Structures are given as structure tokens and as C-alpha cells.
Amino acid sequence: MDAAHFTYGSPILRTLSTIRREIVKKGKRNTGSRLFHSKGSEDAISGWKQDLSRILQVFHMELSMNNHTILVDLHSRILVGQETAGSGNRSTRASVPVGELPPPPPRACFGRGGLIDEVVGFAQILEPIALIGAGGVGKTSIALTVLHDDRVKKRFGGNRRFIRCDQFPASGPHFLARLSKVIGAGVENLEDMAPLRPTLSSQEMIIVLDNAESILDPQGPNHEEIYAMVNELCRFKTVCLCITSRITTVPRYCRLPEIPTLSMEAACDIFYGIYGDGGRSGIIDNLLRRLDFHALPITLLATTASDNMWDYDRLDEEWDVHRAQLLRTDHNESLAATIELSLDSPTFRKLGPNARDLLGVVAFFPHGVDEKKLDWLFPTIPDRKNIVDKFCVLSLTYRSNGFTTMLAPLRDYLRPRDPISSRLLCSTRDHYFTRLSVGLDPDEPGFKESQWIKSEDVNVEHLLDVLISTRANTYPDVWNAVEVKDRKPP
Numbered sequence: 001m002d003a004a005h006f007t008y009g010s011p012i013l014r015t016l017s018t019i020r021r022e023i024v025k026k027g028k029r030n031t032g033s034r035l036f037h038s039k040g041s042e043d044a045i046s047g048w049k050q051d052l053s054r055i056l057q058v059f060h061m062e063l064s065m066n067n068h069t070i071l072v073d074l075h076s077r078i079l080v081g082q083e084t085a086g087s088g089n090r091s092t093r094a095s096v097p098v099g100e101l102p103p104p105p106p107r108a109c110f111g112r113g114g115l116i117d118e119v120v121g122f123a124q125i126l127e128p129i130a131l132i133g134a135g136g137v138g139k140t141s142i143a144l145t146v147l148h149d150d151r152v153k154k155r156f157g158g159n160r161r162f163i164r165c166d167q168f169p170a171s172g173p174h175f176l177a178r179l180s181k182v183i184g185a186g187v188e189n190l191e192d193m194a195p196l197r198p199t200l201s202s203q204e205m206i207i208v209l210d211n212a213e214s215i216l217d218p219q220g221p222n223h224e225e226i227y228a229m230v231n232e233l234c235r236f237k238t239v240c241l242c243i244t245s246r247i248t249t250v251p252r253y254c255r256l257p258e259i260p261t262l263s264m265e266a267a268c269d270i271f272y273g274i275y276g277d278g279g280r281s282g283i284i285d286n287l288l289r290r291l292d293f294h295a296l297p298i299t300l301l302a303t304t305a306s307d308n309m310w311d312y313d314r315l316d317e318e319w320d321v322h323r324a325q326l327l328r329t330d331h332n333e334s335l336a337a338t339i340e341l342s343l344d345s346p347t348f349r350k351l352g353p354n355a356r357d358l359l360g361v362v363a364f365f366p367h368g369v370d371e372k373k374l375d376w377l378f379p380t381i382p383d384r385k386n387i388v389d390k391f392c393v394l395s396l397t398y399r400s401n402g403f404t405t406m407l408a409p410l411r412d413y414l415r416p417r418d419p420i421s422s423r424l425l426c427s428t429r430d431h432y433f434t435r436l437s438v439g440l441d442p443d444e445p446g447f448k449e450s451q452w453i454k455s456e457d458v459n460v461e462h463l464l465d466v467l468i469s470t471r472a473n474t475y476p477d478v479w480n481a482v483e484v485k486d487r488k489p490p
Helices: 003-029 032-037 039-079 090-095 113-124 139-147 150-156 172-183 194-202 223-235 264-275 282-290 295-308 312-326 335-343 346-350 354-364 371-377 384-393 408-414 423-436 448-470 476-484
Strands: 129-132 160-164 205-210 239-245 398-400 403-405
Touching (some): 113 129, 113 150, 129 139, 139 160, 139 205, 150 160, 172 194, 172 205, 295 335, 312 408, 346 384, 371 423, 423 448
Parallel strands (some): 160 205
């Protein structure tokens, strides 16, 4: 028992001292035998017993209250992660900082079991990880599911940290302040990583930097400073750093597990889990395909249908009319807000005024644009290849079989609402039609070079459907070229 506990014992000590003094005092007058057989002595002893009984009752009550206070304090420390029972490391349990525990996991993370196992595997060997993808593909849900996975809890205990990078200004001091608070270092007014290194290296921990594009955008005002700090976090042997971002510019040490397209089964689980299971419908299967099995649009569509109590036929009708406008709930959740965040990023704004128009043209074509044809499709746009590359960096587009394309929900939002009013799209149409207007015979030289249209038949047909209908007589030779494209050489 330490010195603090004697404050509760001091009344006992005082009472015992009083009894001792009385005995000594009486002993000077009489012998011990006469003392204990006298009536006065019996009364004194009885009084001493009562004093001791009263003091002991007070002592036990205060001791019980003290023990209760200690237990409550210990329970609170366990809740905030200061104790990590089950981690198998006694020294870690005794030295875990308070910090902050992560938000709760999503109720479900359908179709991501294999990816979660892969990320957990990297976490167990303290490998830095980056989950890169377009807004709404489920990066945050995956990261939170990993943080609450039993294997991760067993490995890191309470040392599981989560930082929303879009909730503070993108500057070194703000990032350091948030990191210090989350890991429980308790250091303020930081200028660099040095004061945090003892905490970061004293025990194993996993840290998620969510929405890290907010601080890692290479065109951001403090990008180099923050990038250096994040890069250092990746190099700690005691830290597993997990980044979620729309931007591909993450530290080179990061493992980059692919976020796959959801399966039909997983997409249905998301939809019917929100809408309710009214029986599986081919109408819903078709809608999910048209959404490219993109998690956020599926969630928003199911929520809108449920809130409005639409049946499947009504939902299909509304989608045909309104498309991307349906992907908004009454709680201001929308695909538009997610996309606009990317369009408002420093990297996108740096691309200049042509970027939005070019992105609209990419969105217009079902297959996107052929990367080898950028020069003749967009001759008036300087630095066109770099701009298209940056679309991929921002996860607005992706590459597939030589084309730069995008997910269907993004296409619906980004395509020109009035194609005829888009000067760049009309210019692109003219370049297509110039090549299509050359009447080539299979027996004539140059027929082989004309076979480019086979890889673009879907794009060309869409172009004809949308634009030719308004100016049918402007390109009469186009129709002949379209007929030729399906003819085979003898």
C-alpha cells in the first residue's frame, strides 16, 4: 500500500496512539493486574473498543469507495484502448496510449471478403497499404471493416487508429496535430515528426488515413511537406499505414491491392438489403448492370426507391427518364457531391479550362476514347495526353484495352446534357465522320487501315444515334462508310 492510502488509515493510528498513551499513563499508577480488573479500567477498555469499531467502519467504507474509484478508472482506460487484453504482449498492454478508437464498422461489406483478407494479411506483416479508386467504390467501408476484423484486433488491440484527412486543413501542422491526438501522444504545437517518433516506435499500431487525396494532391499548397510525413509513417517498422485515396500519388512503399468490381450477387445483396427483399427481379439485375455494379450508386438508387416506395417497374421508368438525378437521397447523399469533390481538387483545376470539356467527351462515348487516337480526335487541345493521364490519376477514368473510359454512373453525370451545344464533342464528331466519309472498297489499297472502326463500332453507333438524328443530311457519305465497315474482304 502506497503513502496515499495512509490518509484513510490515519484515524486508526490516532485512536491506537490514544489507547497506548492511556495504558502507559495508568500503568504508572497501578500494576497491570489491578488496571484490568478495576471497574474504571473496564469502562475505559469498552470505550476504546467502541472507538476502534467506529473508526474501522469508517475505514472500510472509505476503502470500498477508493477501490470503486480505482475500478471505474481502470474500466475507462480499457475502453479507450489503454489496455489491450488478448494481444499476447504484456509490455504492449501496459504502455498503450489513450488515443482514439476508430468509428464503428459498416453493417455489411458485401463482396469484399477476398480483398479484406488480402489487406488483413498485409496489416499482419506491417506492410503499408493504399486502397485507390473512384469515389463511392467502398474504400472507407473496406478500411473500417479491416480495422474491426478480429485478426487485426488481436494483433493491434487498442492501437487501431483512424484519421479523416478531409476534416482539417491540408497543412503540416494540422496533420501533425491530428496524428498526435489520434495516437495519444499528447504533444501540441508540432513543427515536425520528431516528438511523435517515440510513441510511433514504442508499440505496433495500424493507422488509416481516409480520404487522403485531401492532403496528398500533388498540386496542393503543402503537398511536399505532408507527403514527406506520410512517407515517413510508411517506414516505421512498428506501424501499418493504410491509405484510402482517389489519387494514385501515394508513397512508393505502399501495396496496391485492386478493388474489384462487385459481383451480381454482392450488388443484389446491397440493393435488397436496403430496399427490402420483394423477390429478385430481372429489372433490378439490368439496372445493376447499367450502374457497372458501383457500390455507392446502388446504395443511393435503393435508398431513393425505398424512400419513395416505388415498385420495380416505377423505378425502371424513373431511371430511364432521370438517370443520374435519381442518385440522390433526402439526406443530401449524392453521387454528384462525390464526383464534384474530384473536379474541385487542385490537380483537376490545374489542368485548365479544357479539362472539363474533354472529360465530358470521354464520358459521352460508351467505350471512352482510344488513347492512340488522342492527337487526331483533339488536335486543338494542348497537352491532351497529360490531361487524359491525370483523369486516371484522379480515378475519374481507368484504362481498359487501350481505351480511357469510366464507370457508367460517372458517365451519366459527366456527359454533356446537350451534345449539340458541346463544341468539343461536335469537333470530335467531325473528325470521326471525316474518316468515315472515305468510301473504301475491300479490293482497294488502304482498306486495312480502315479497320480501326471495328474497335469503335459501339462508339460510332452511339455517335450516329445521338448526333446524326439532328443533322441527317449533313454527312451523306457517312452512311455508306458505315455499311462498308461490316463487309469482309474476299
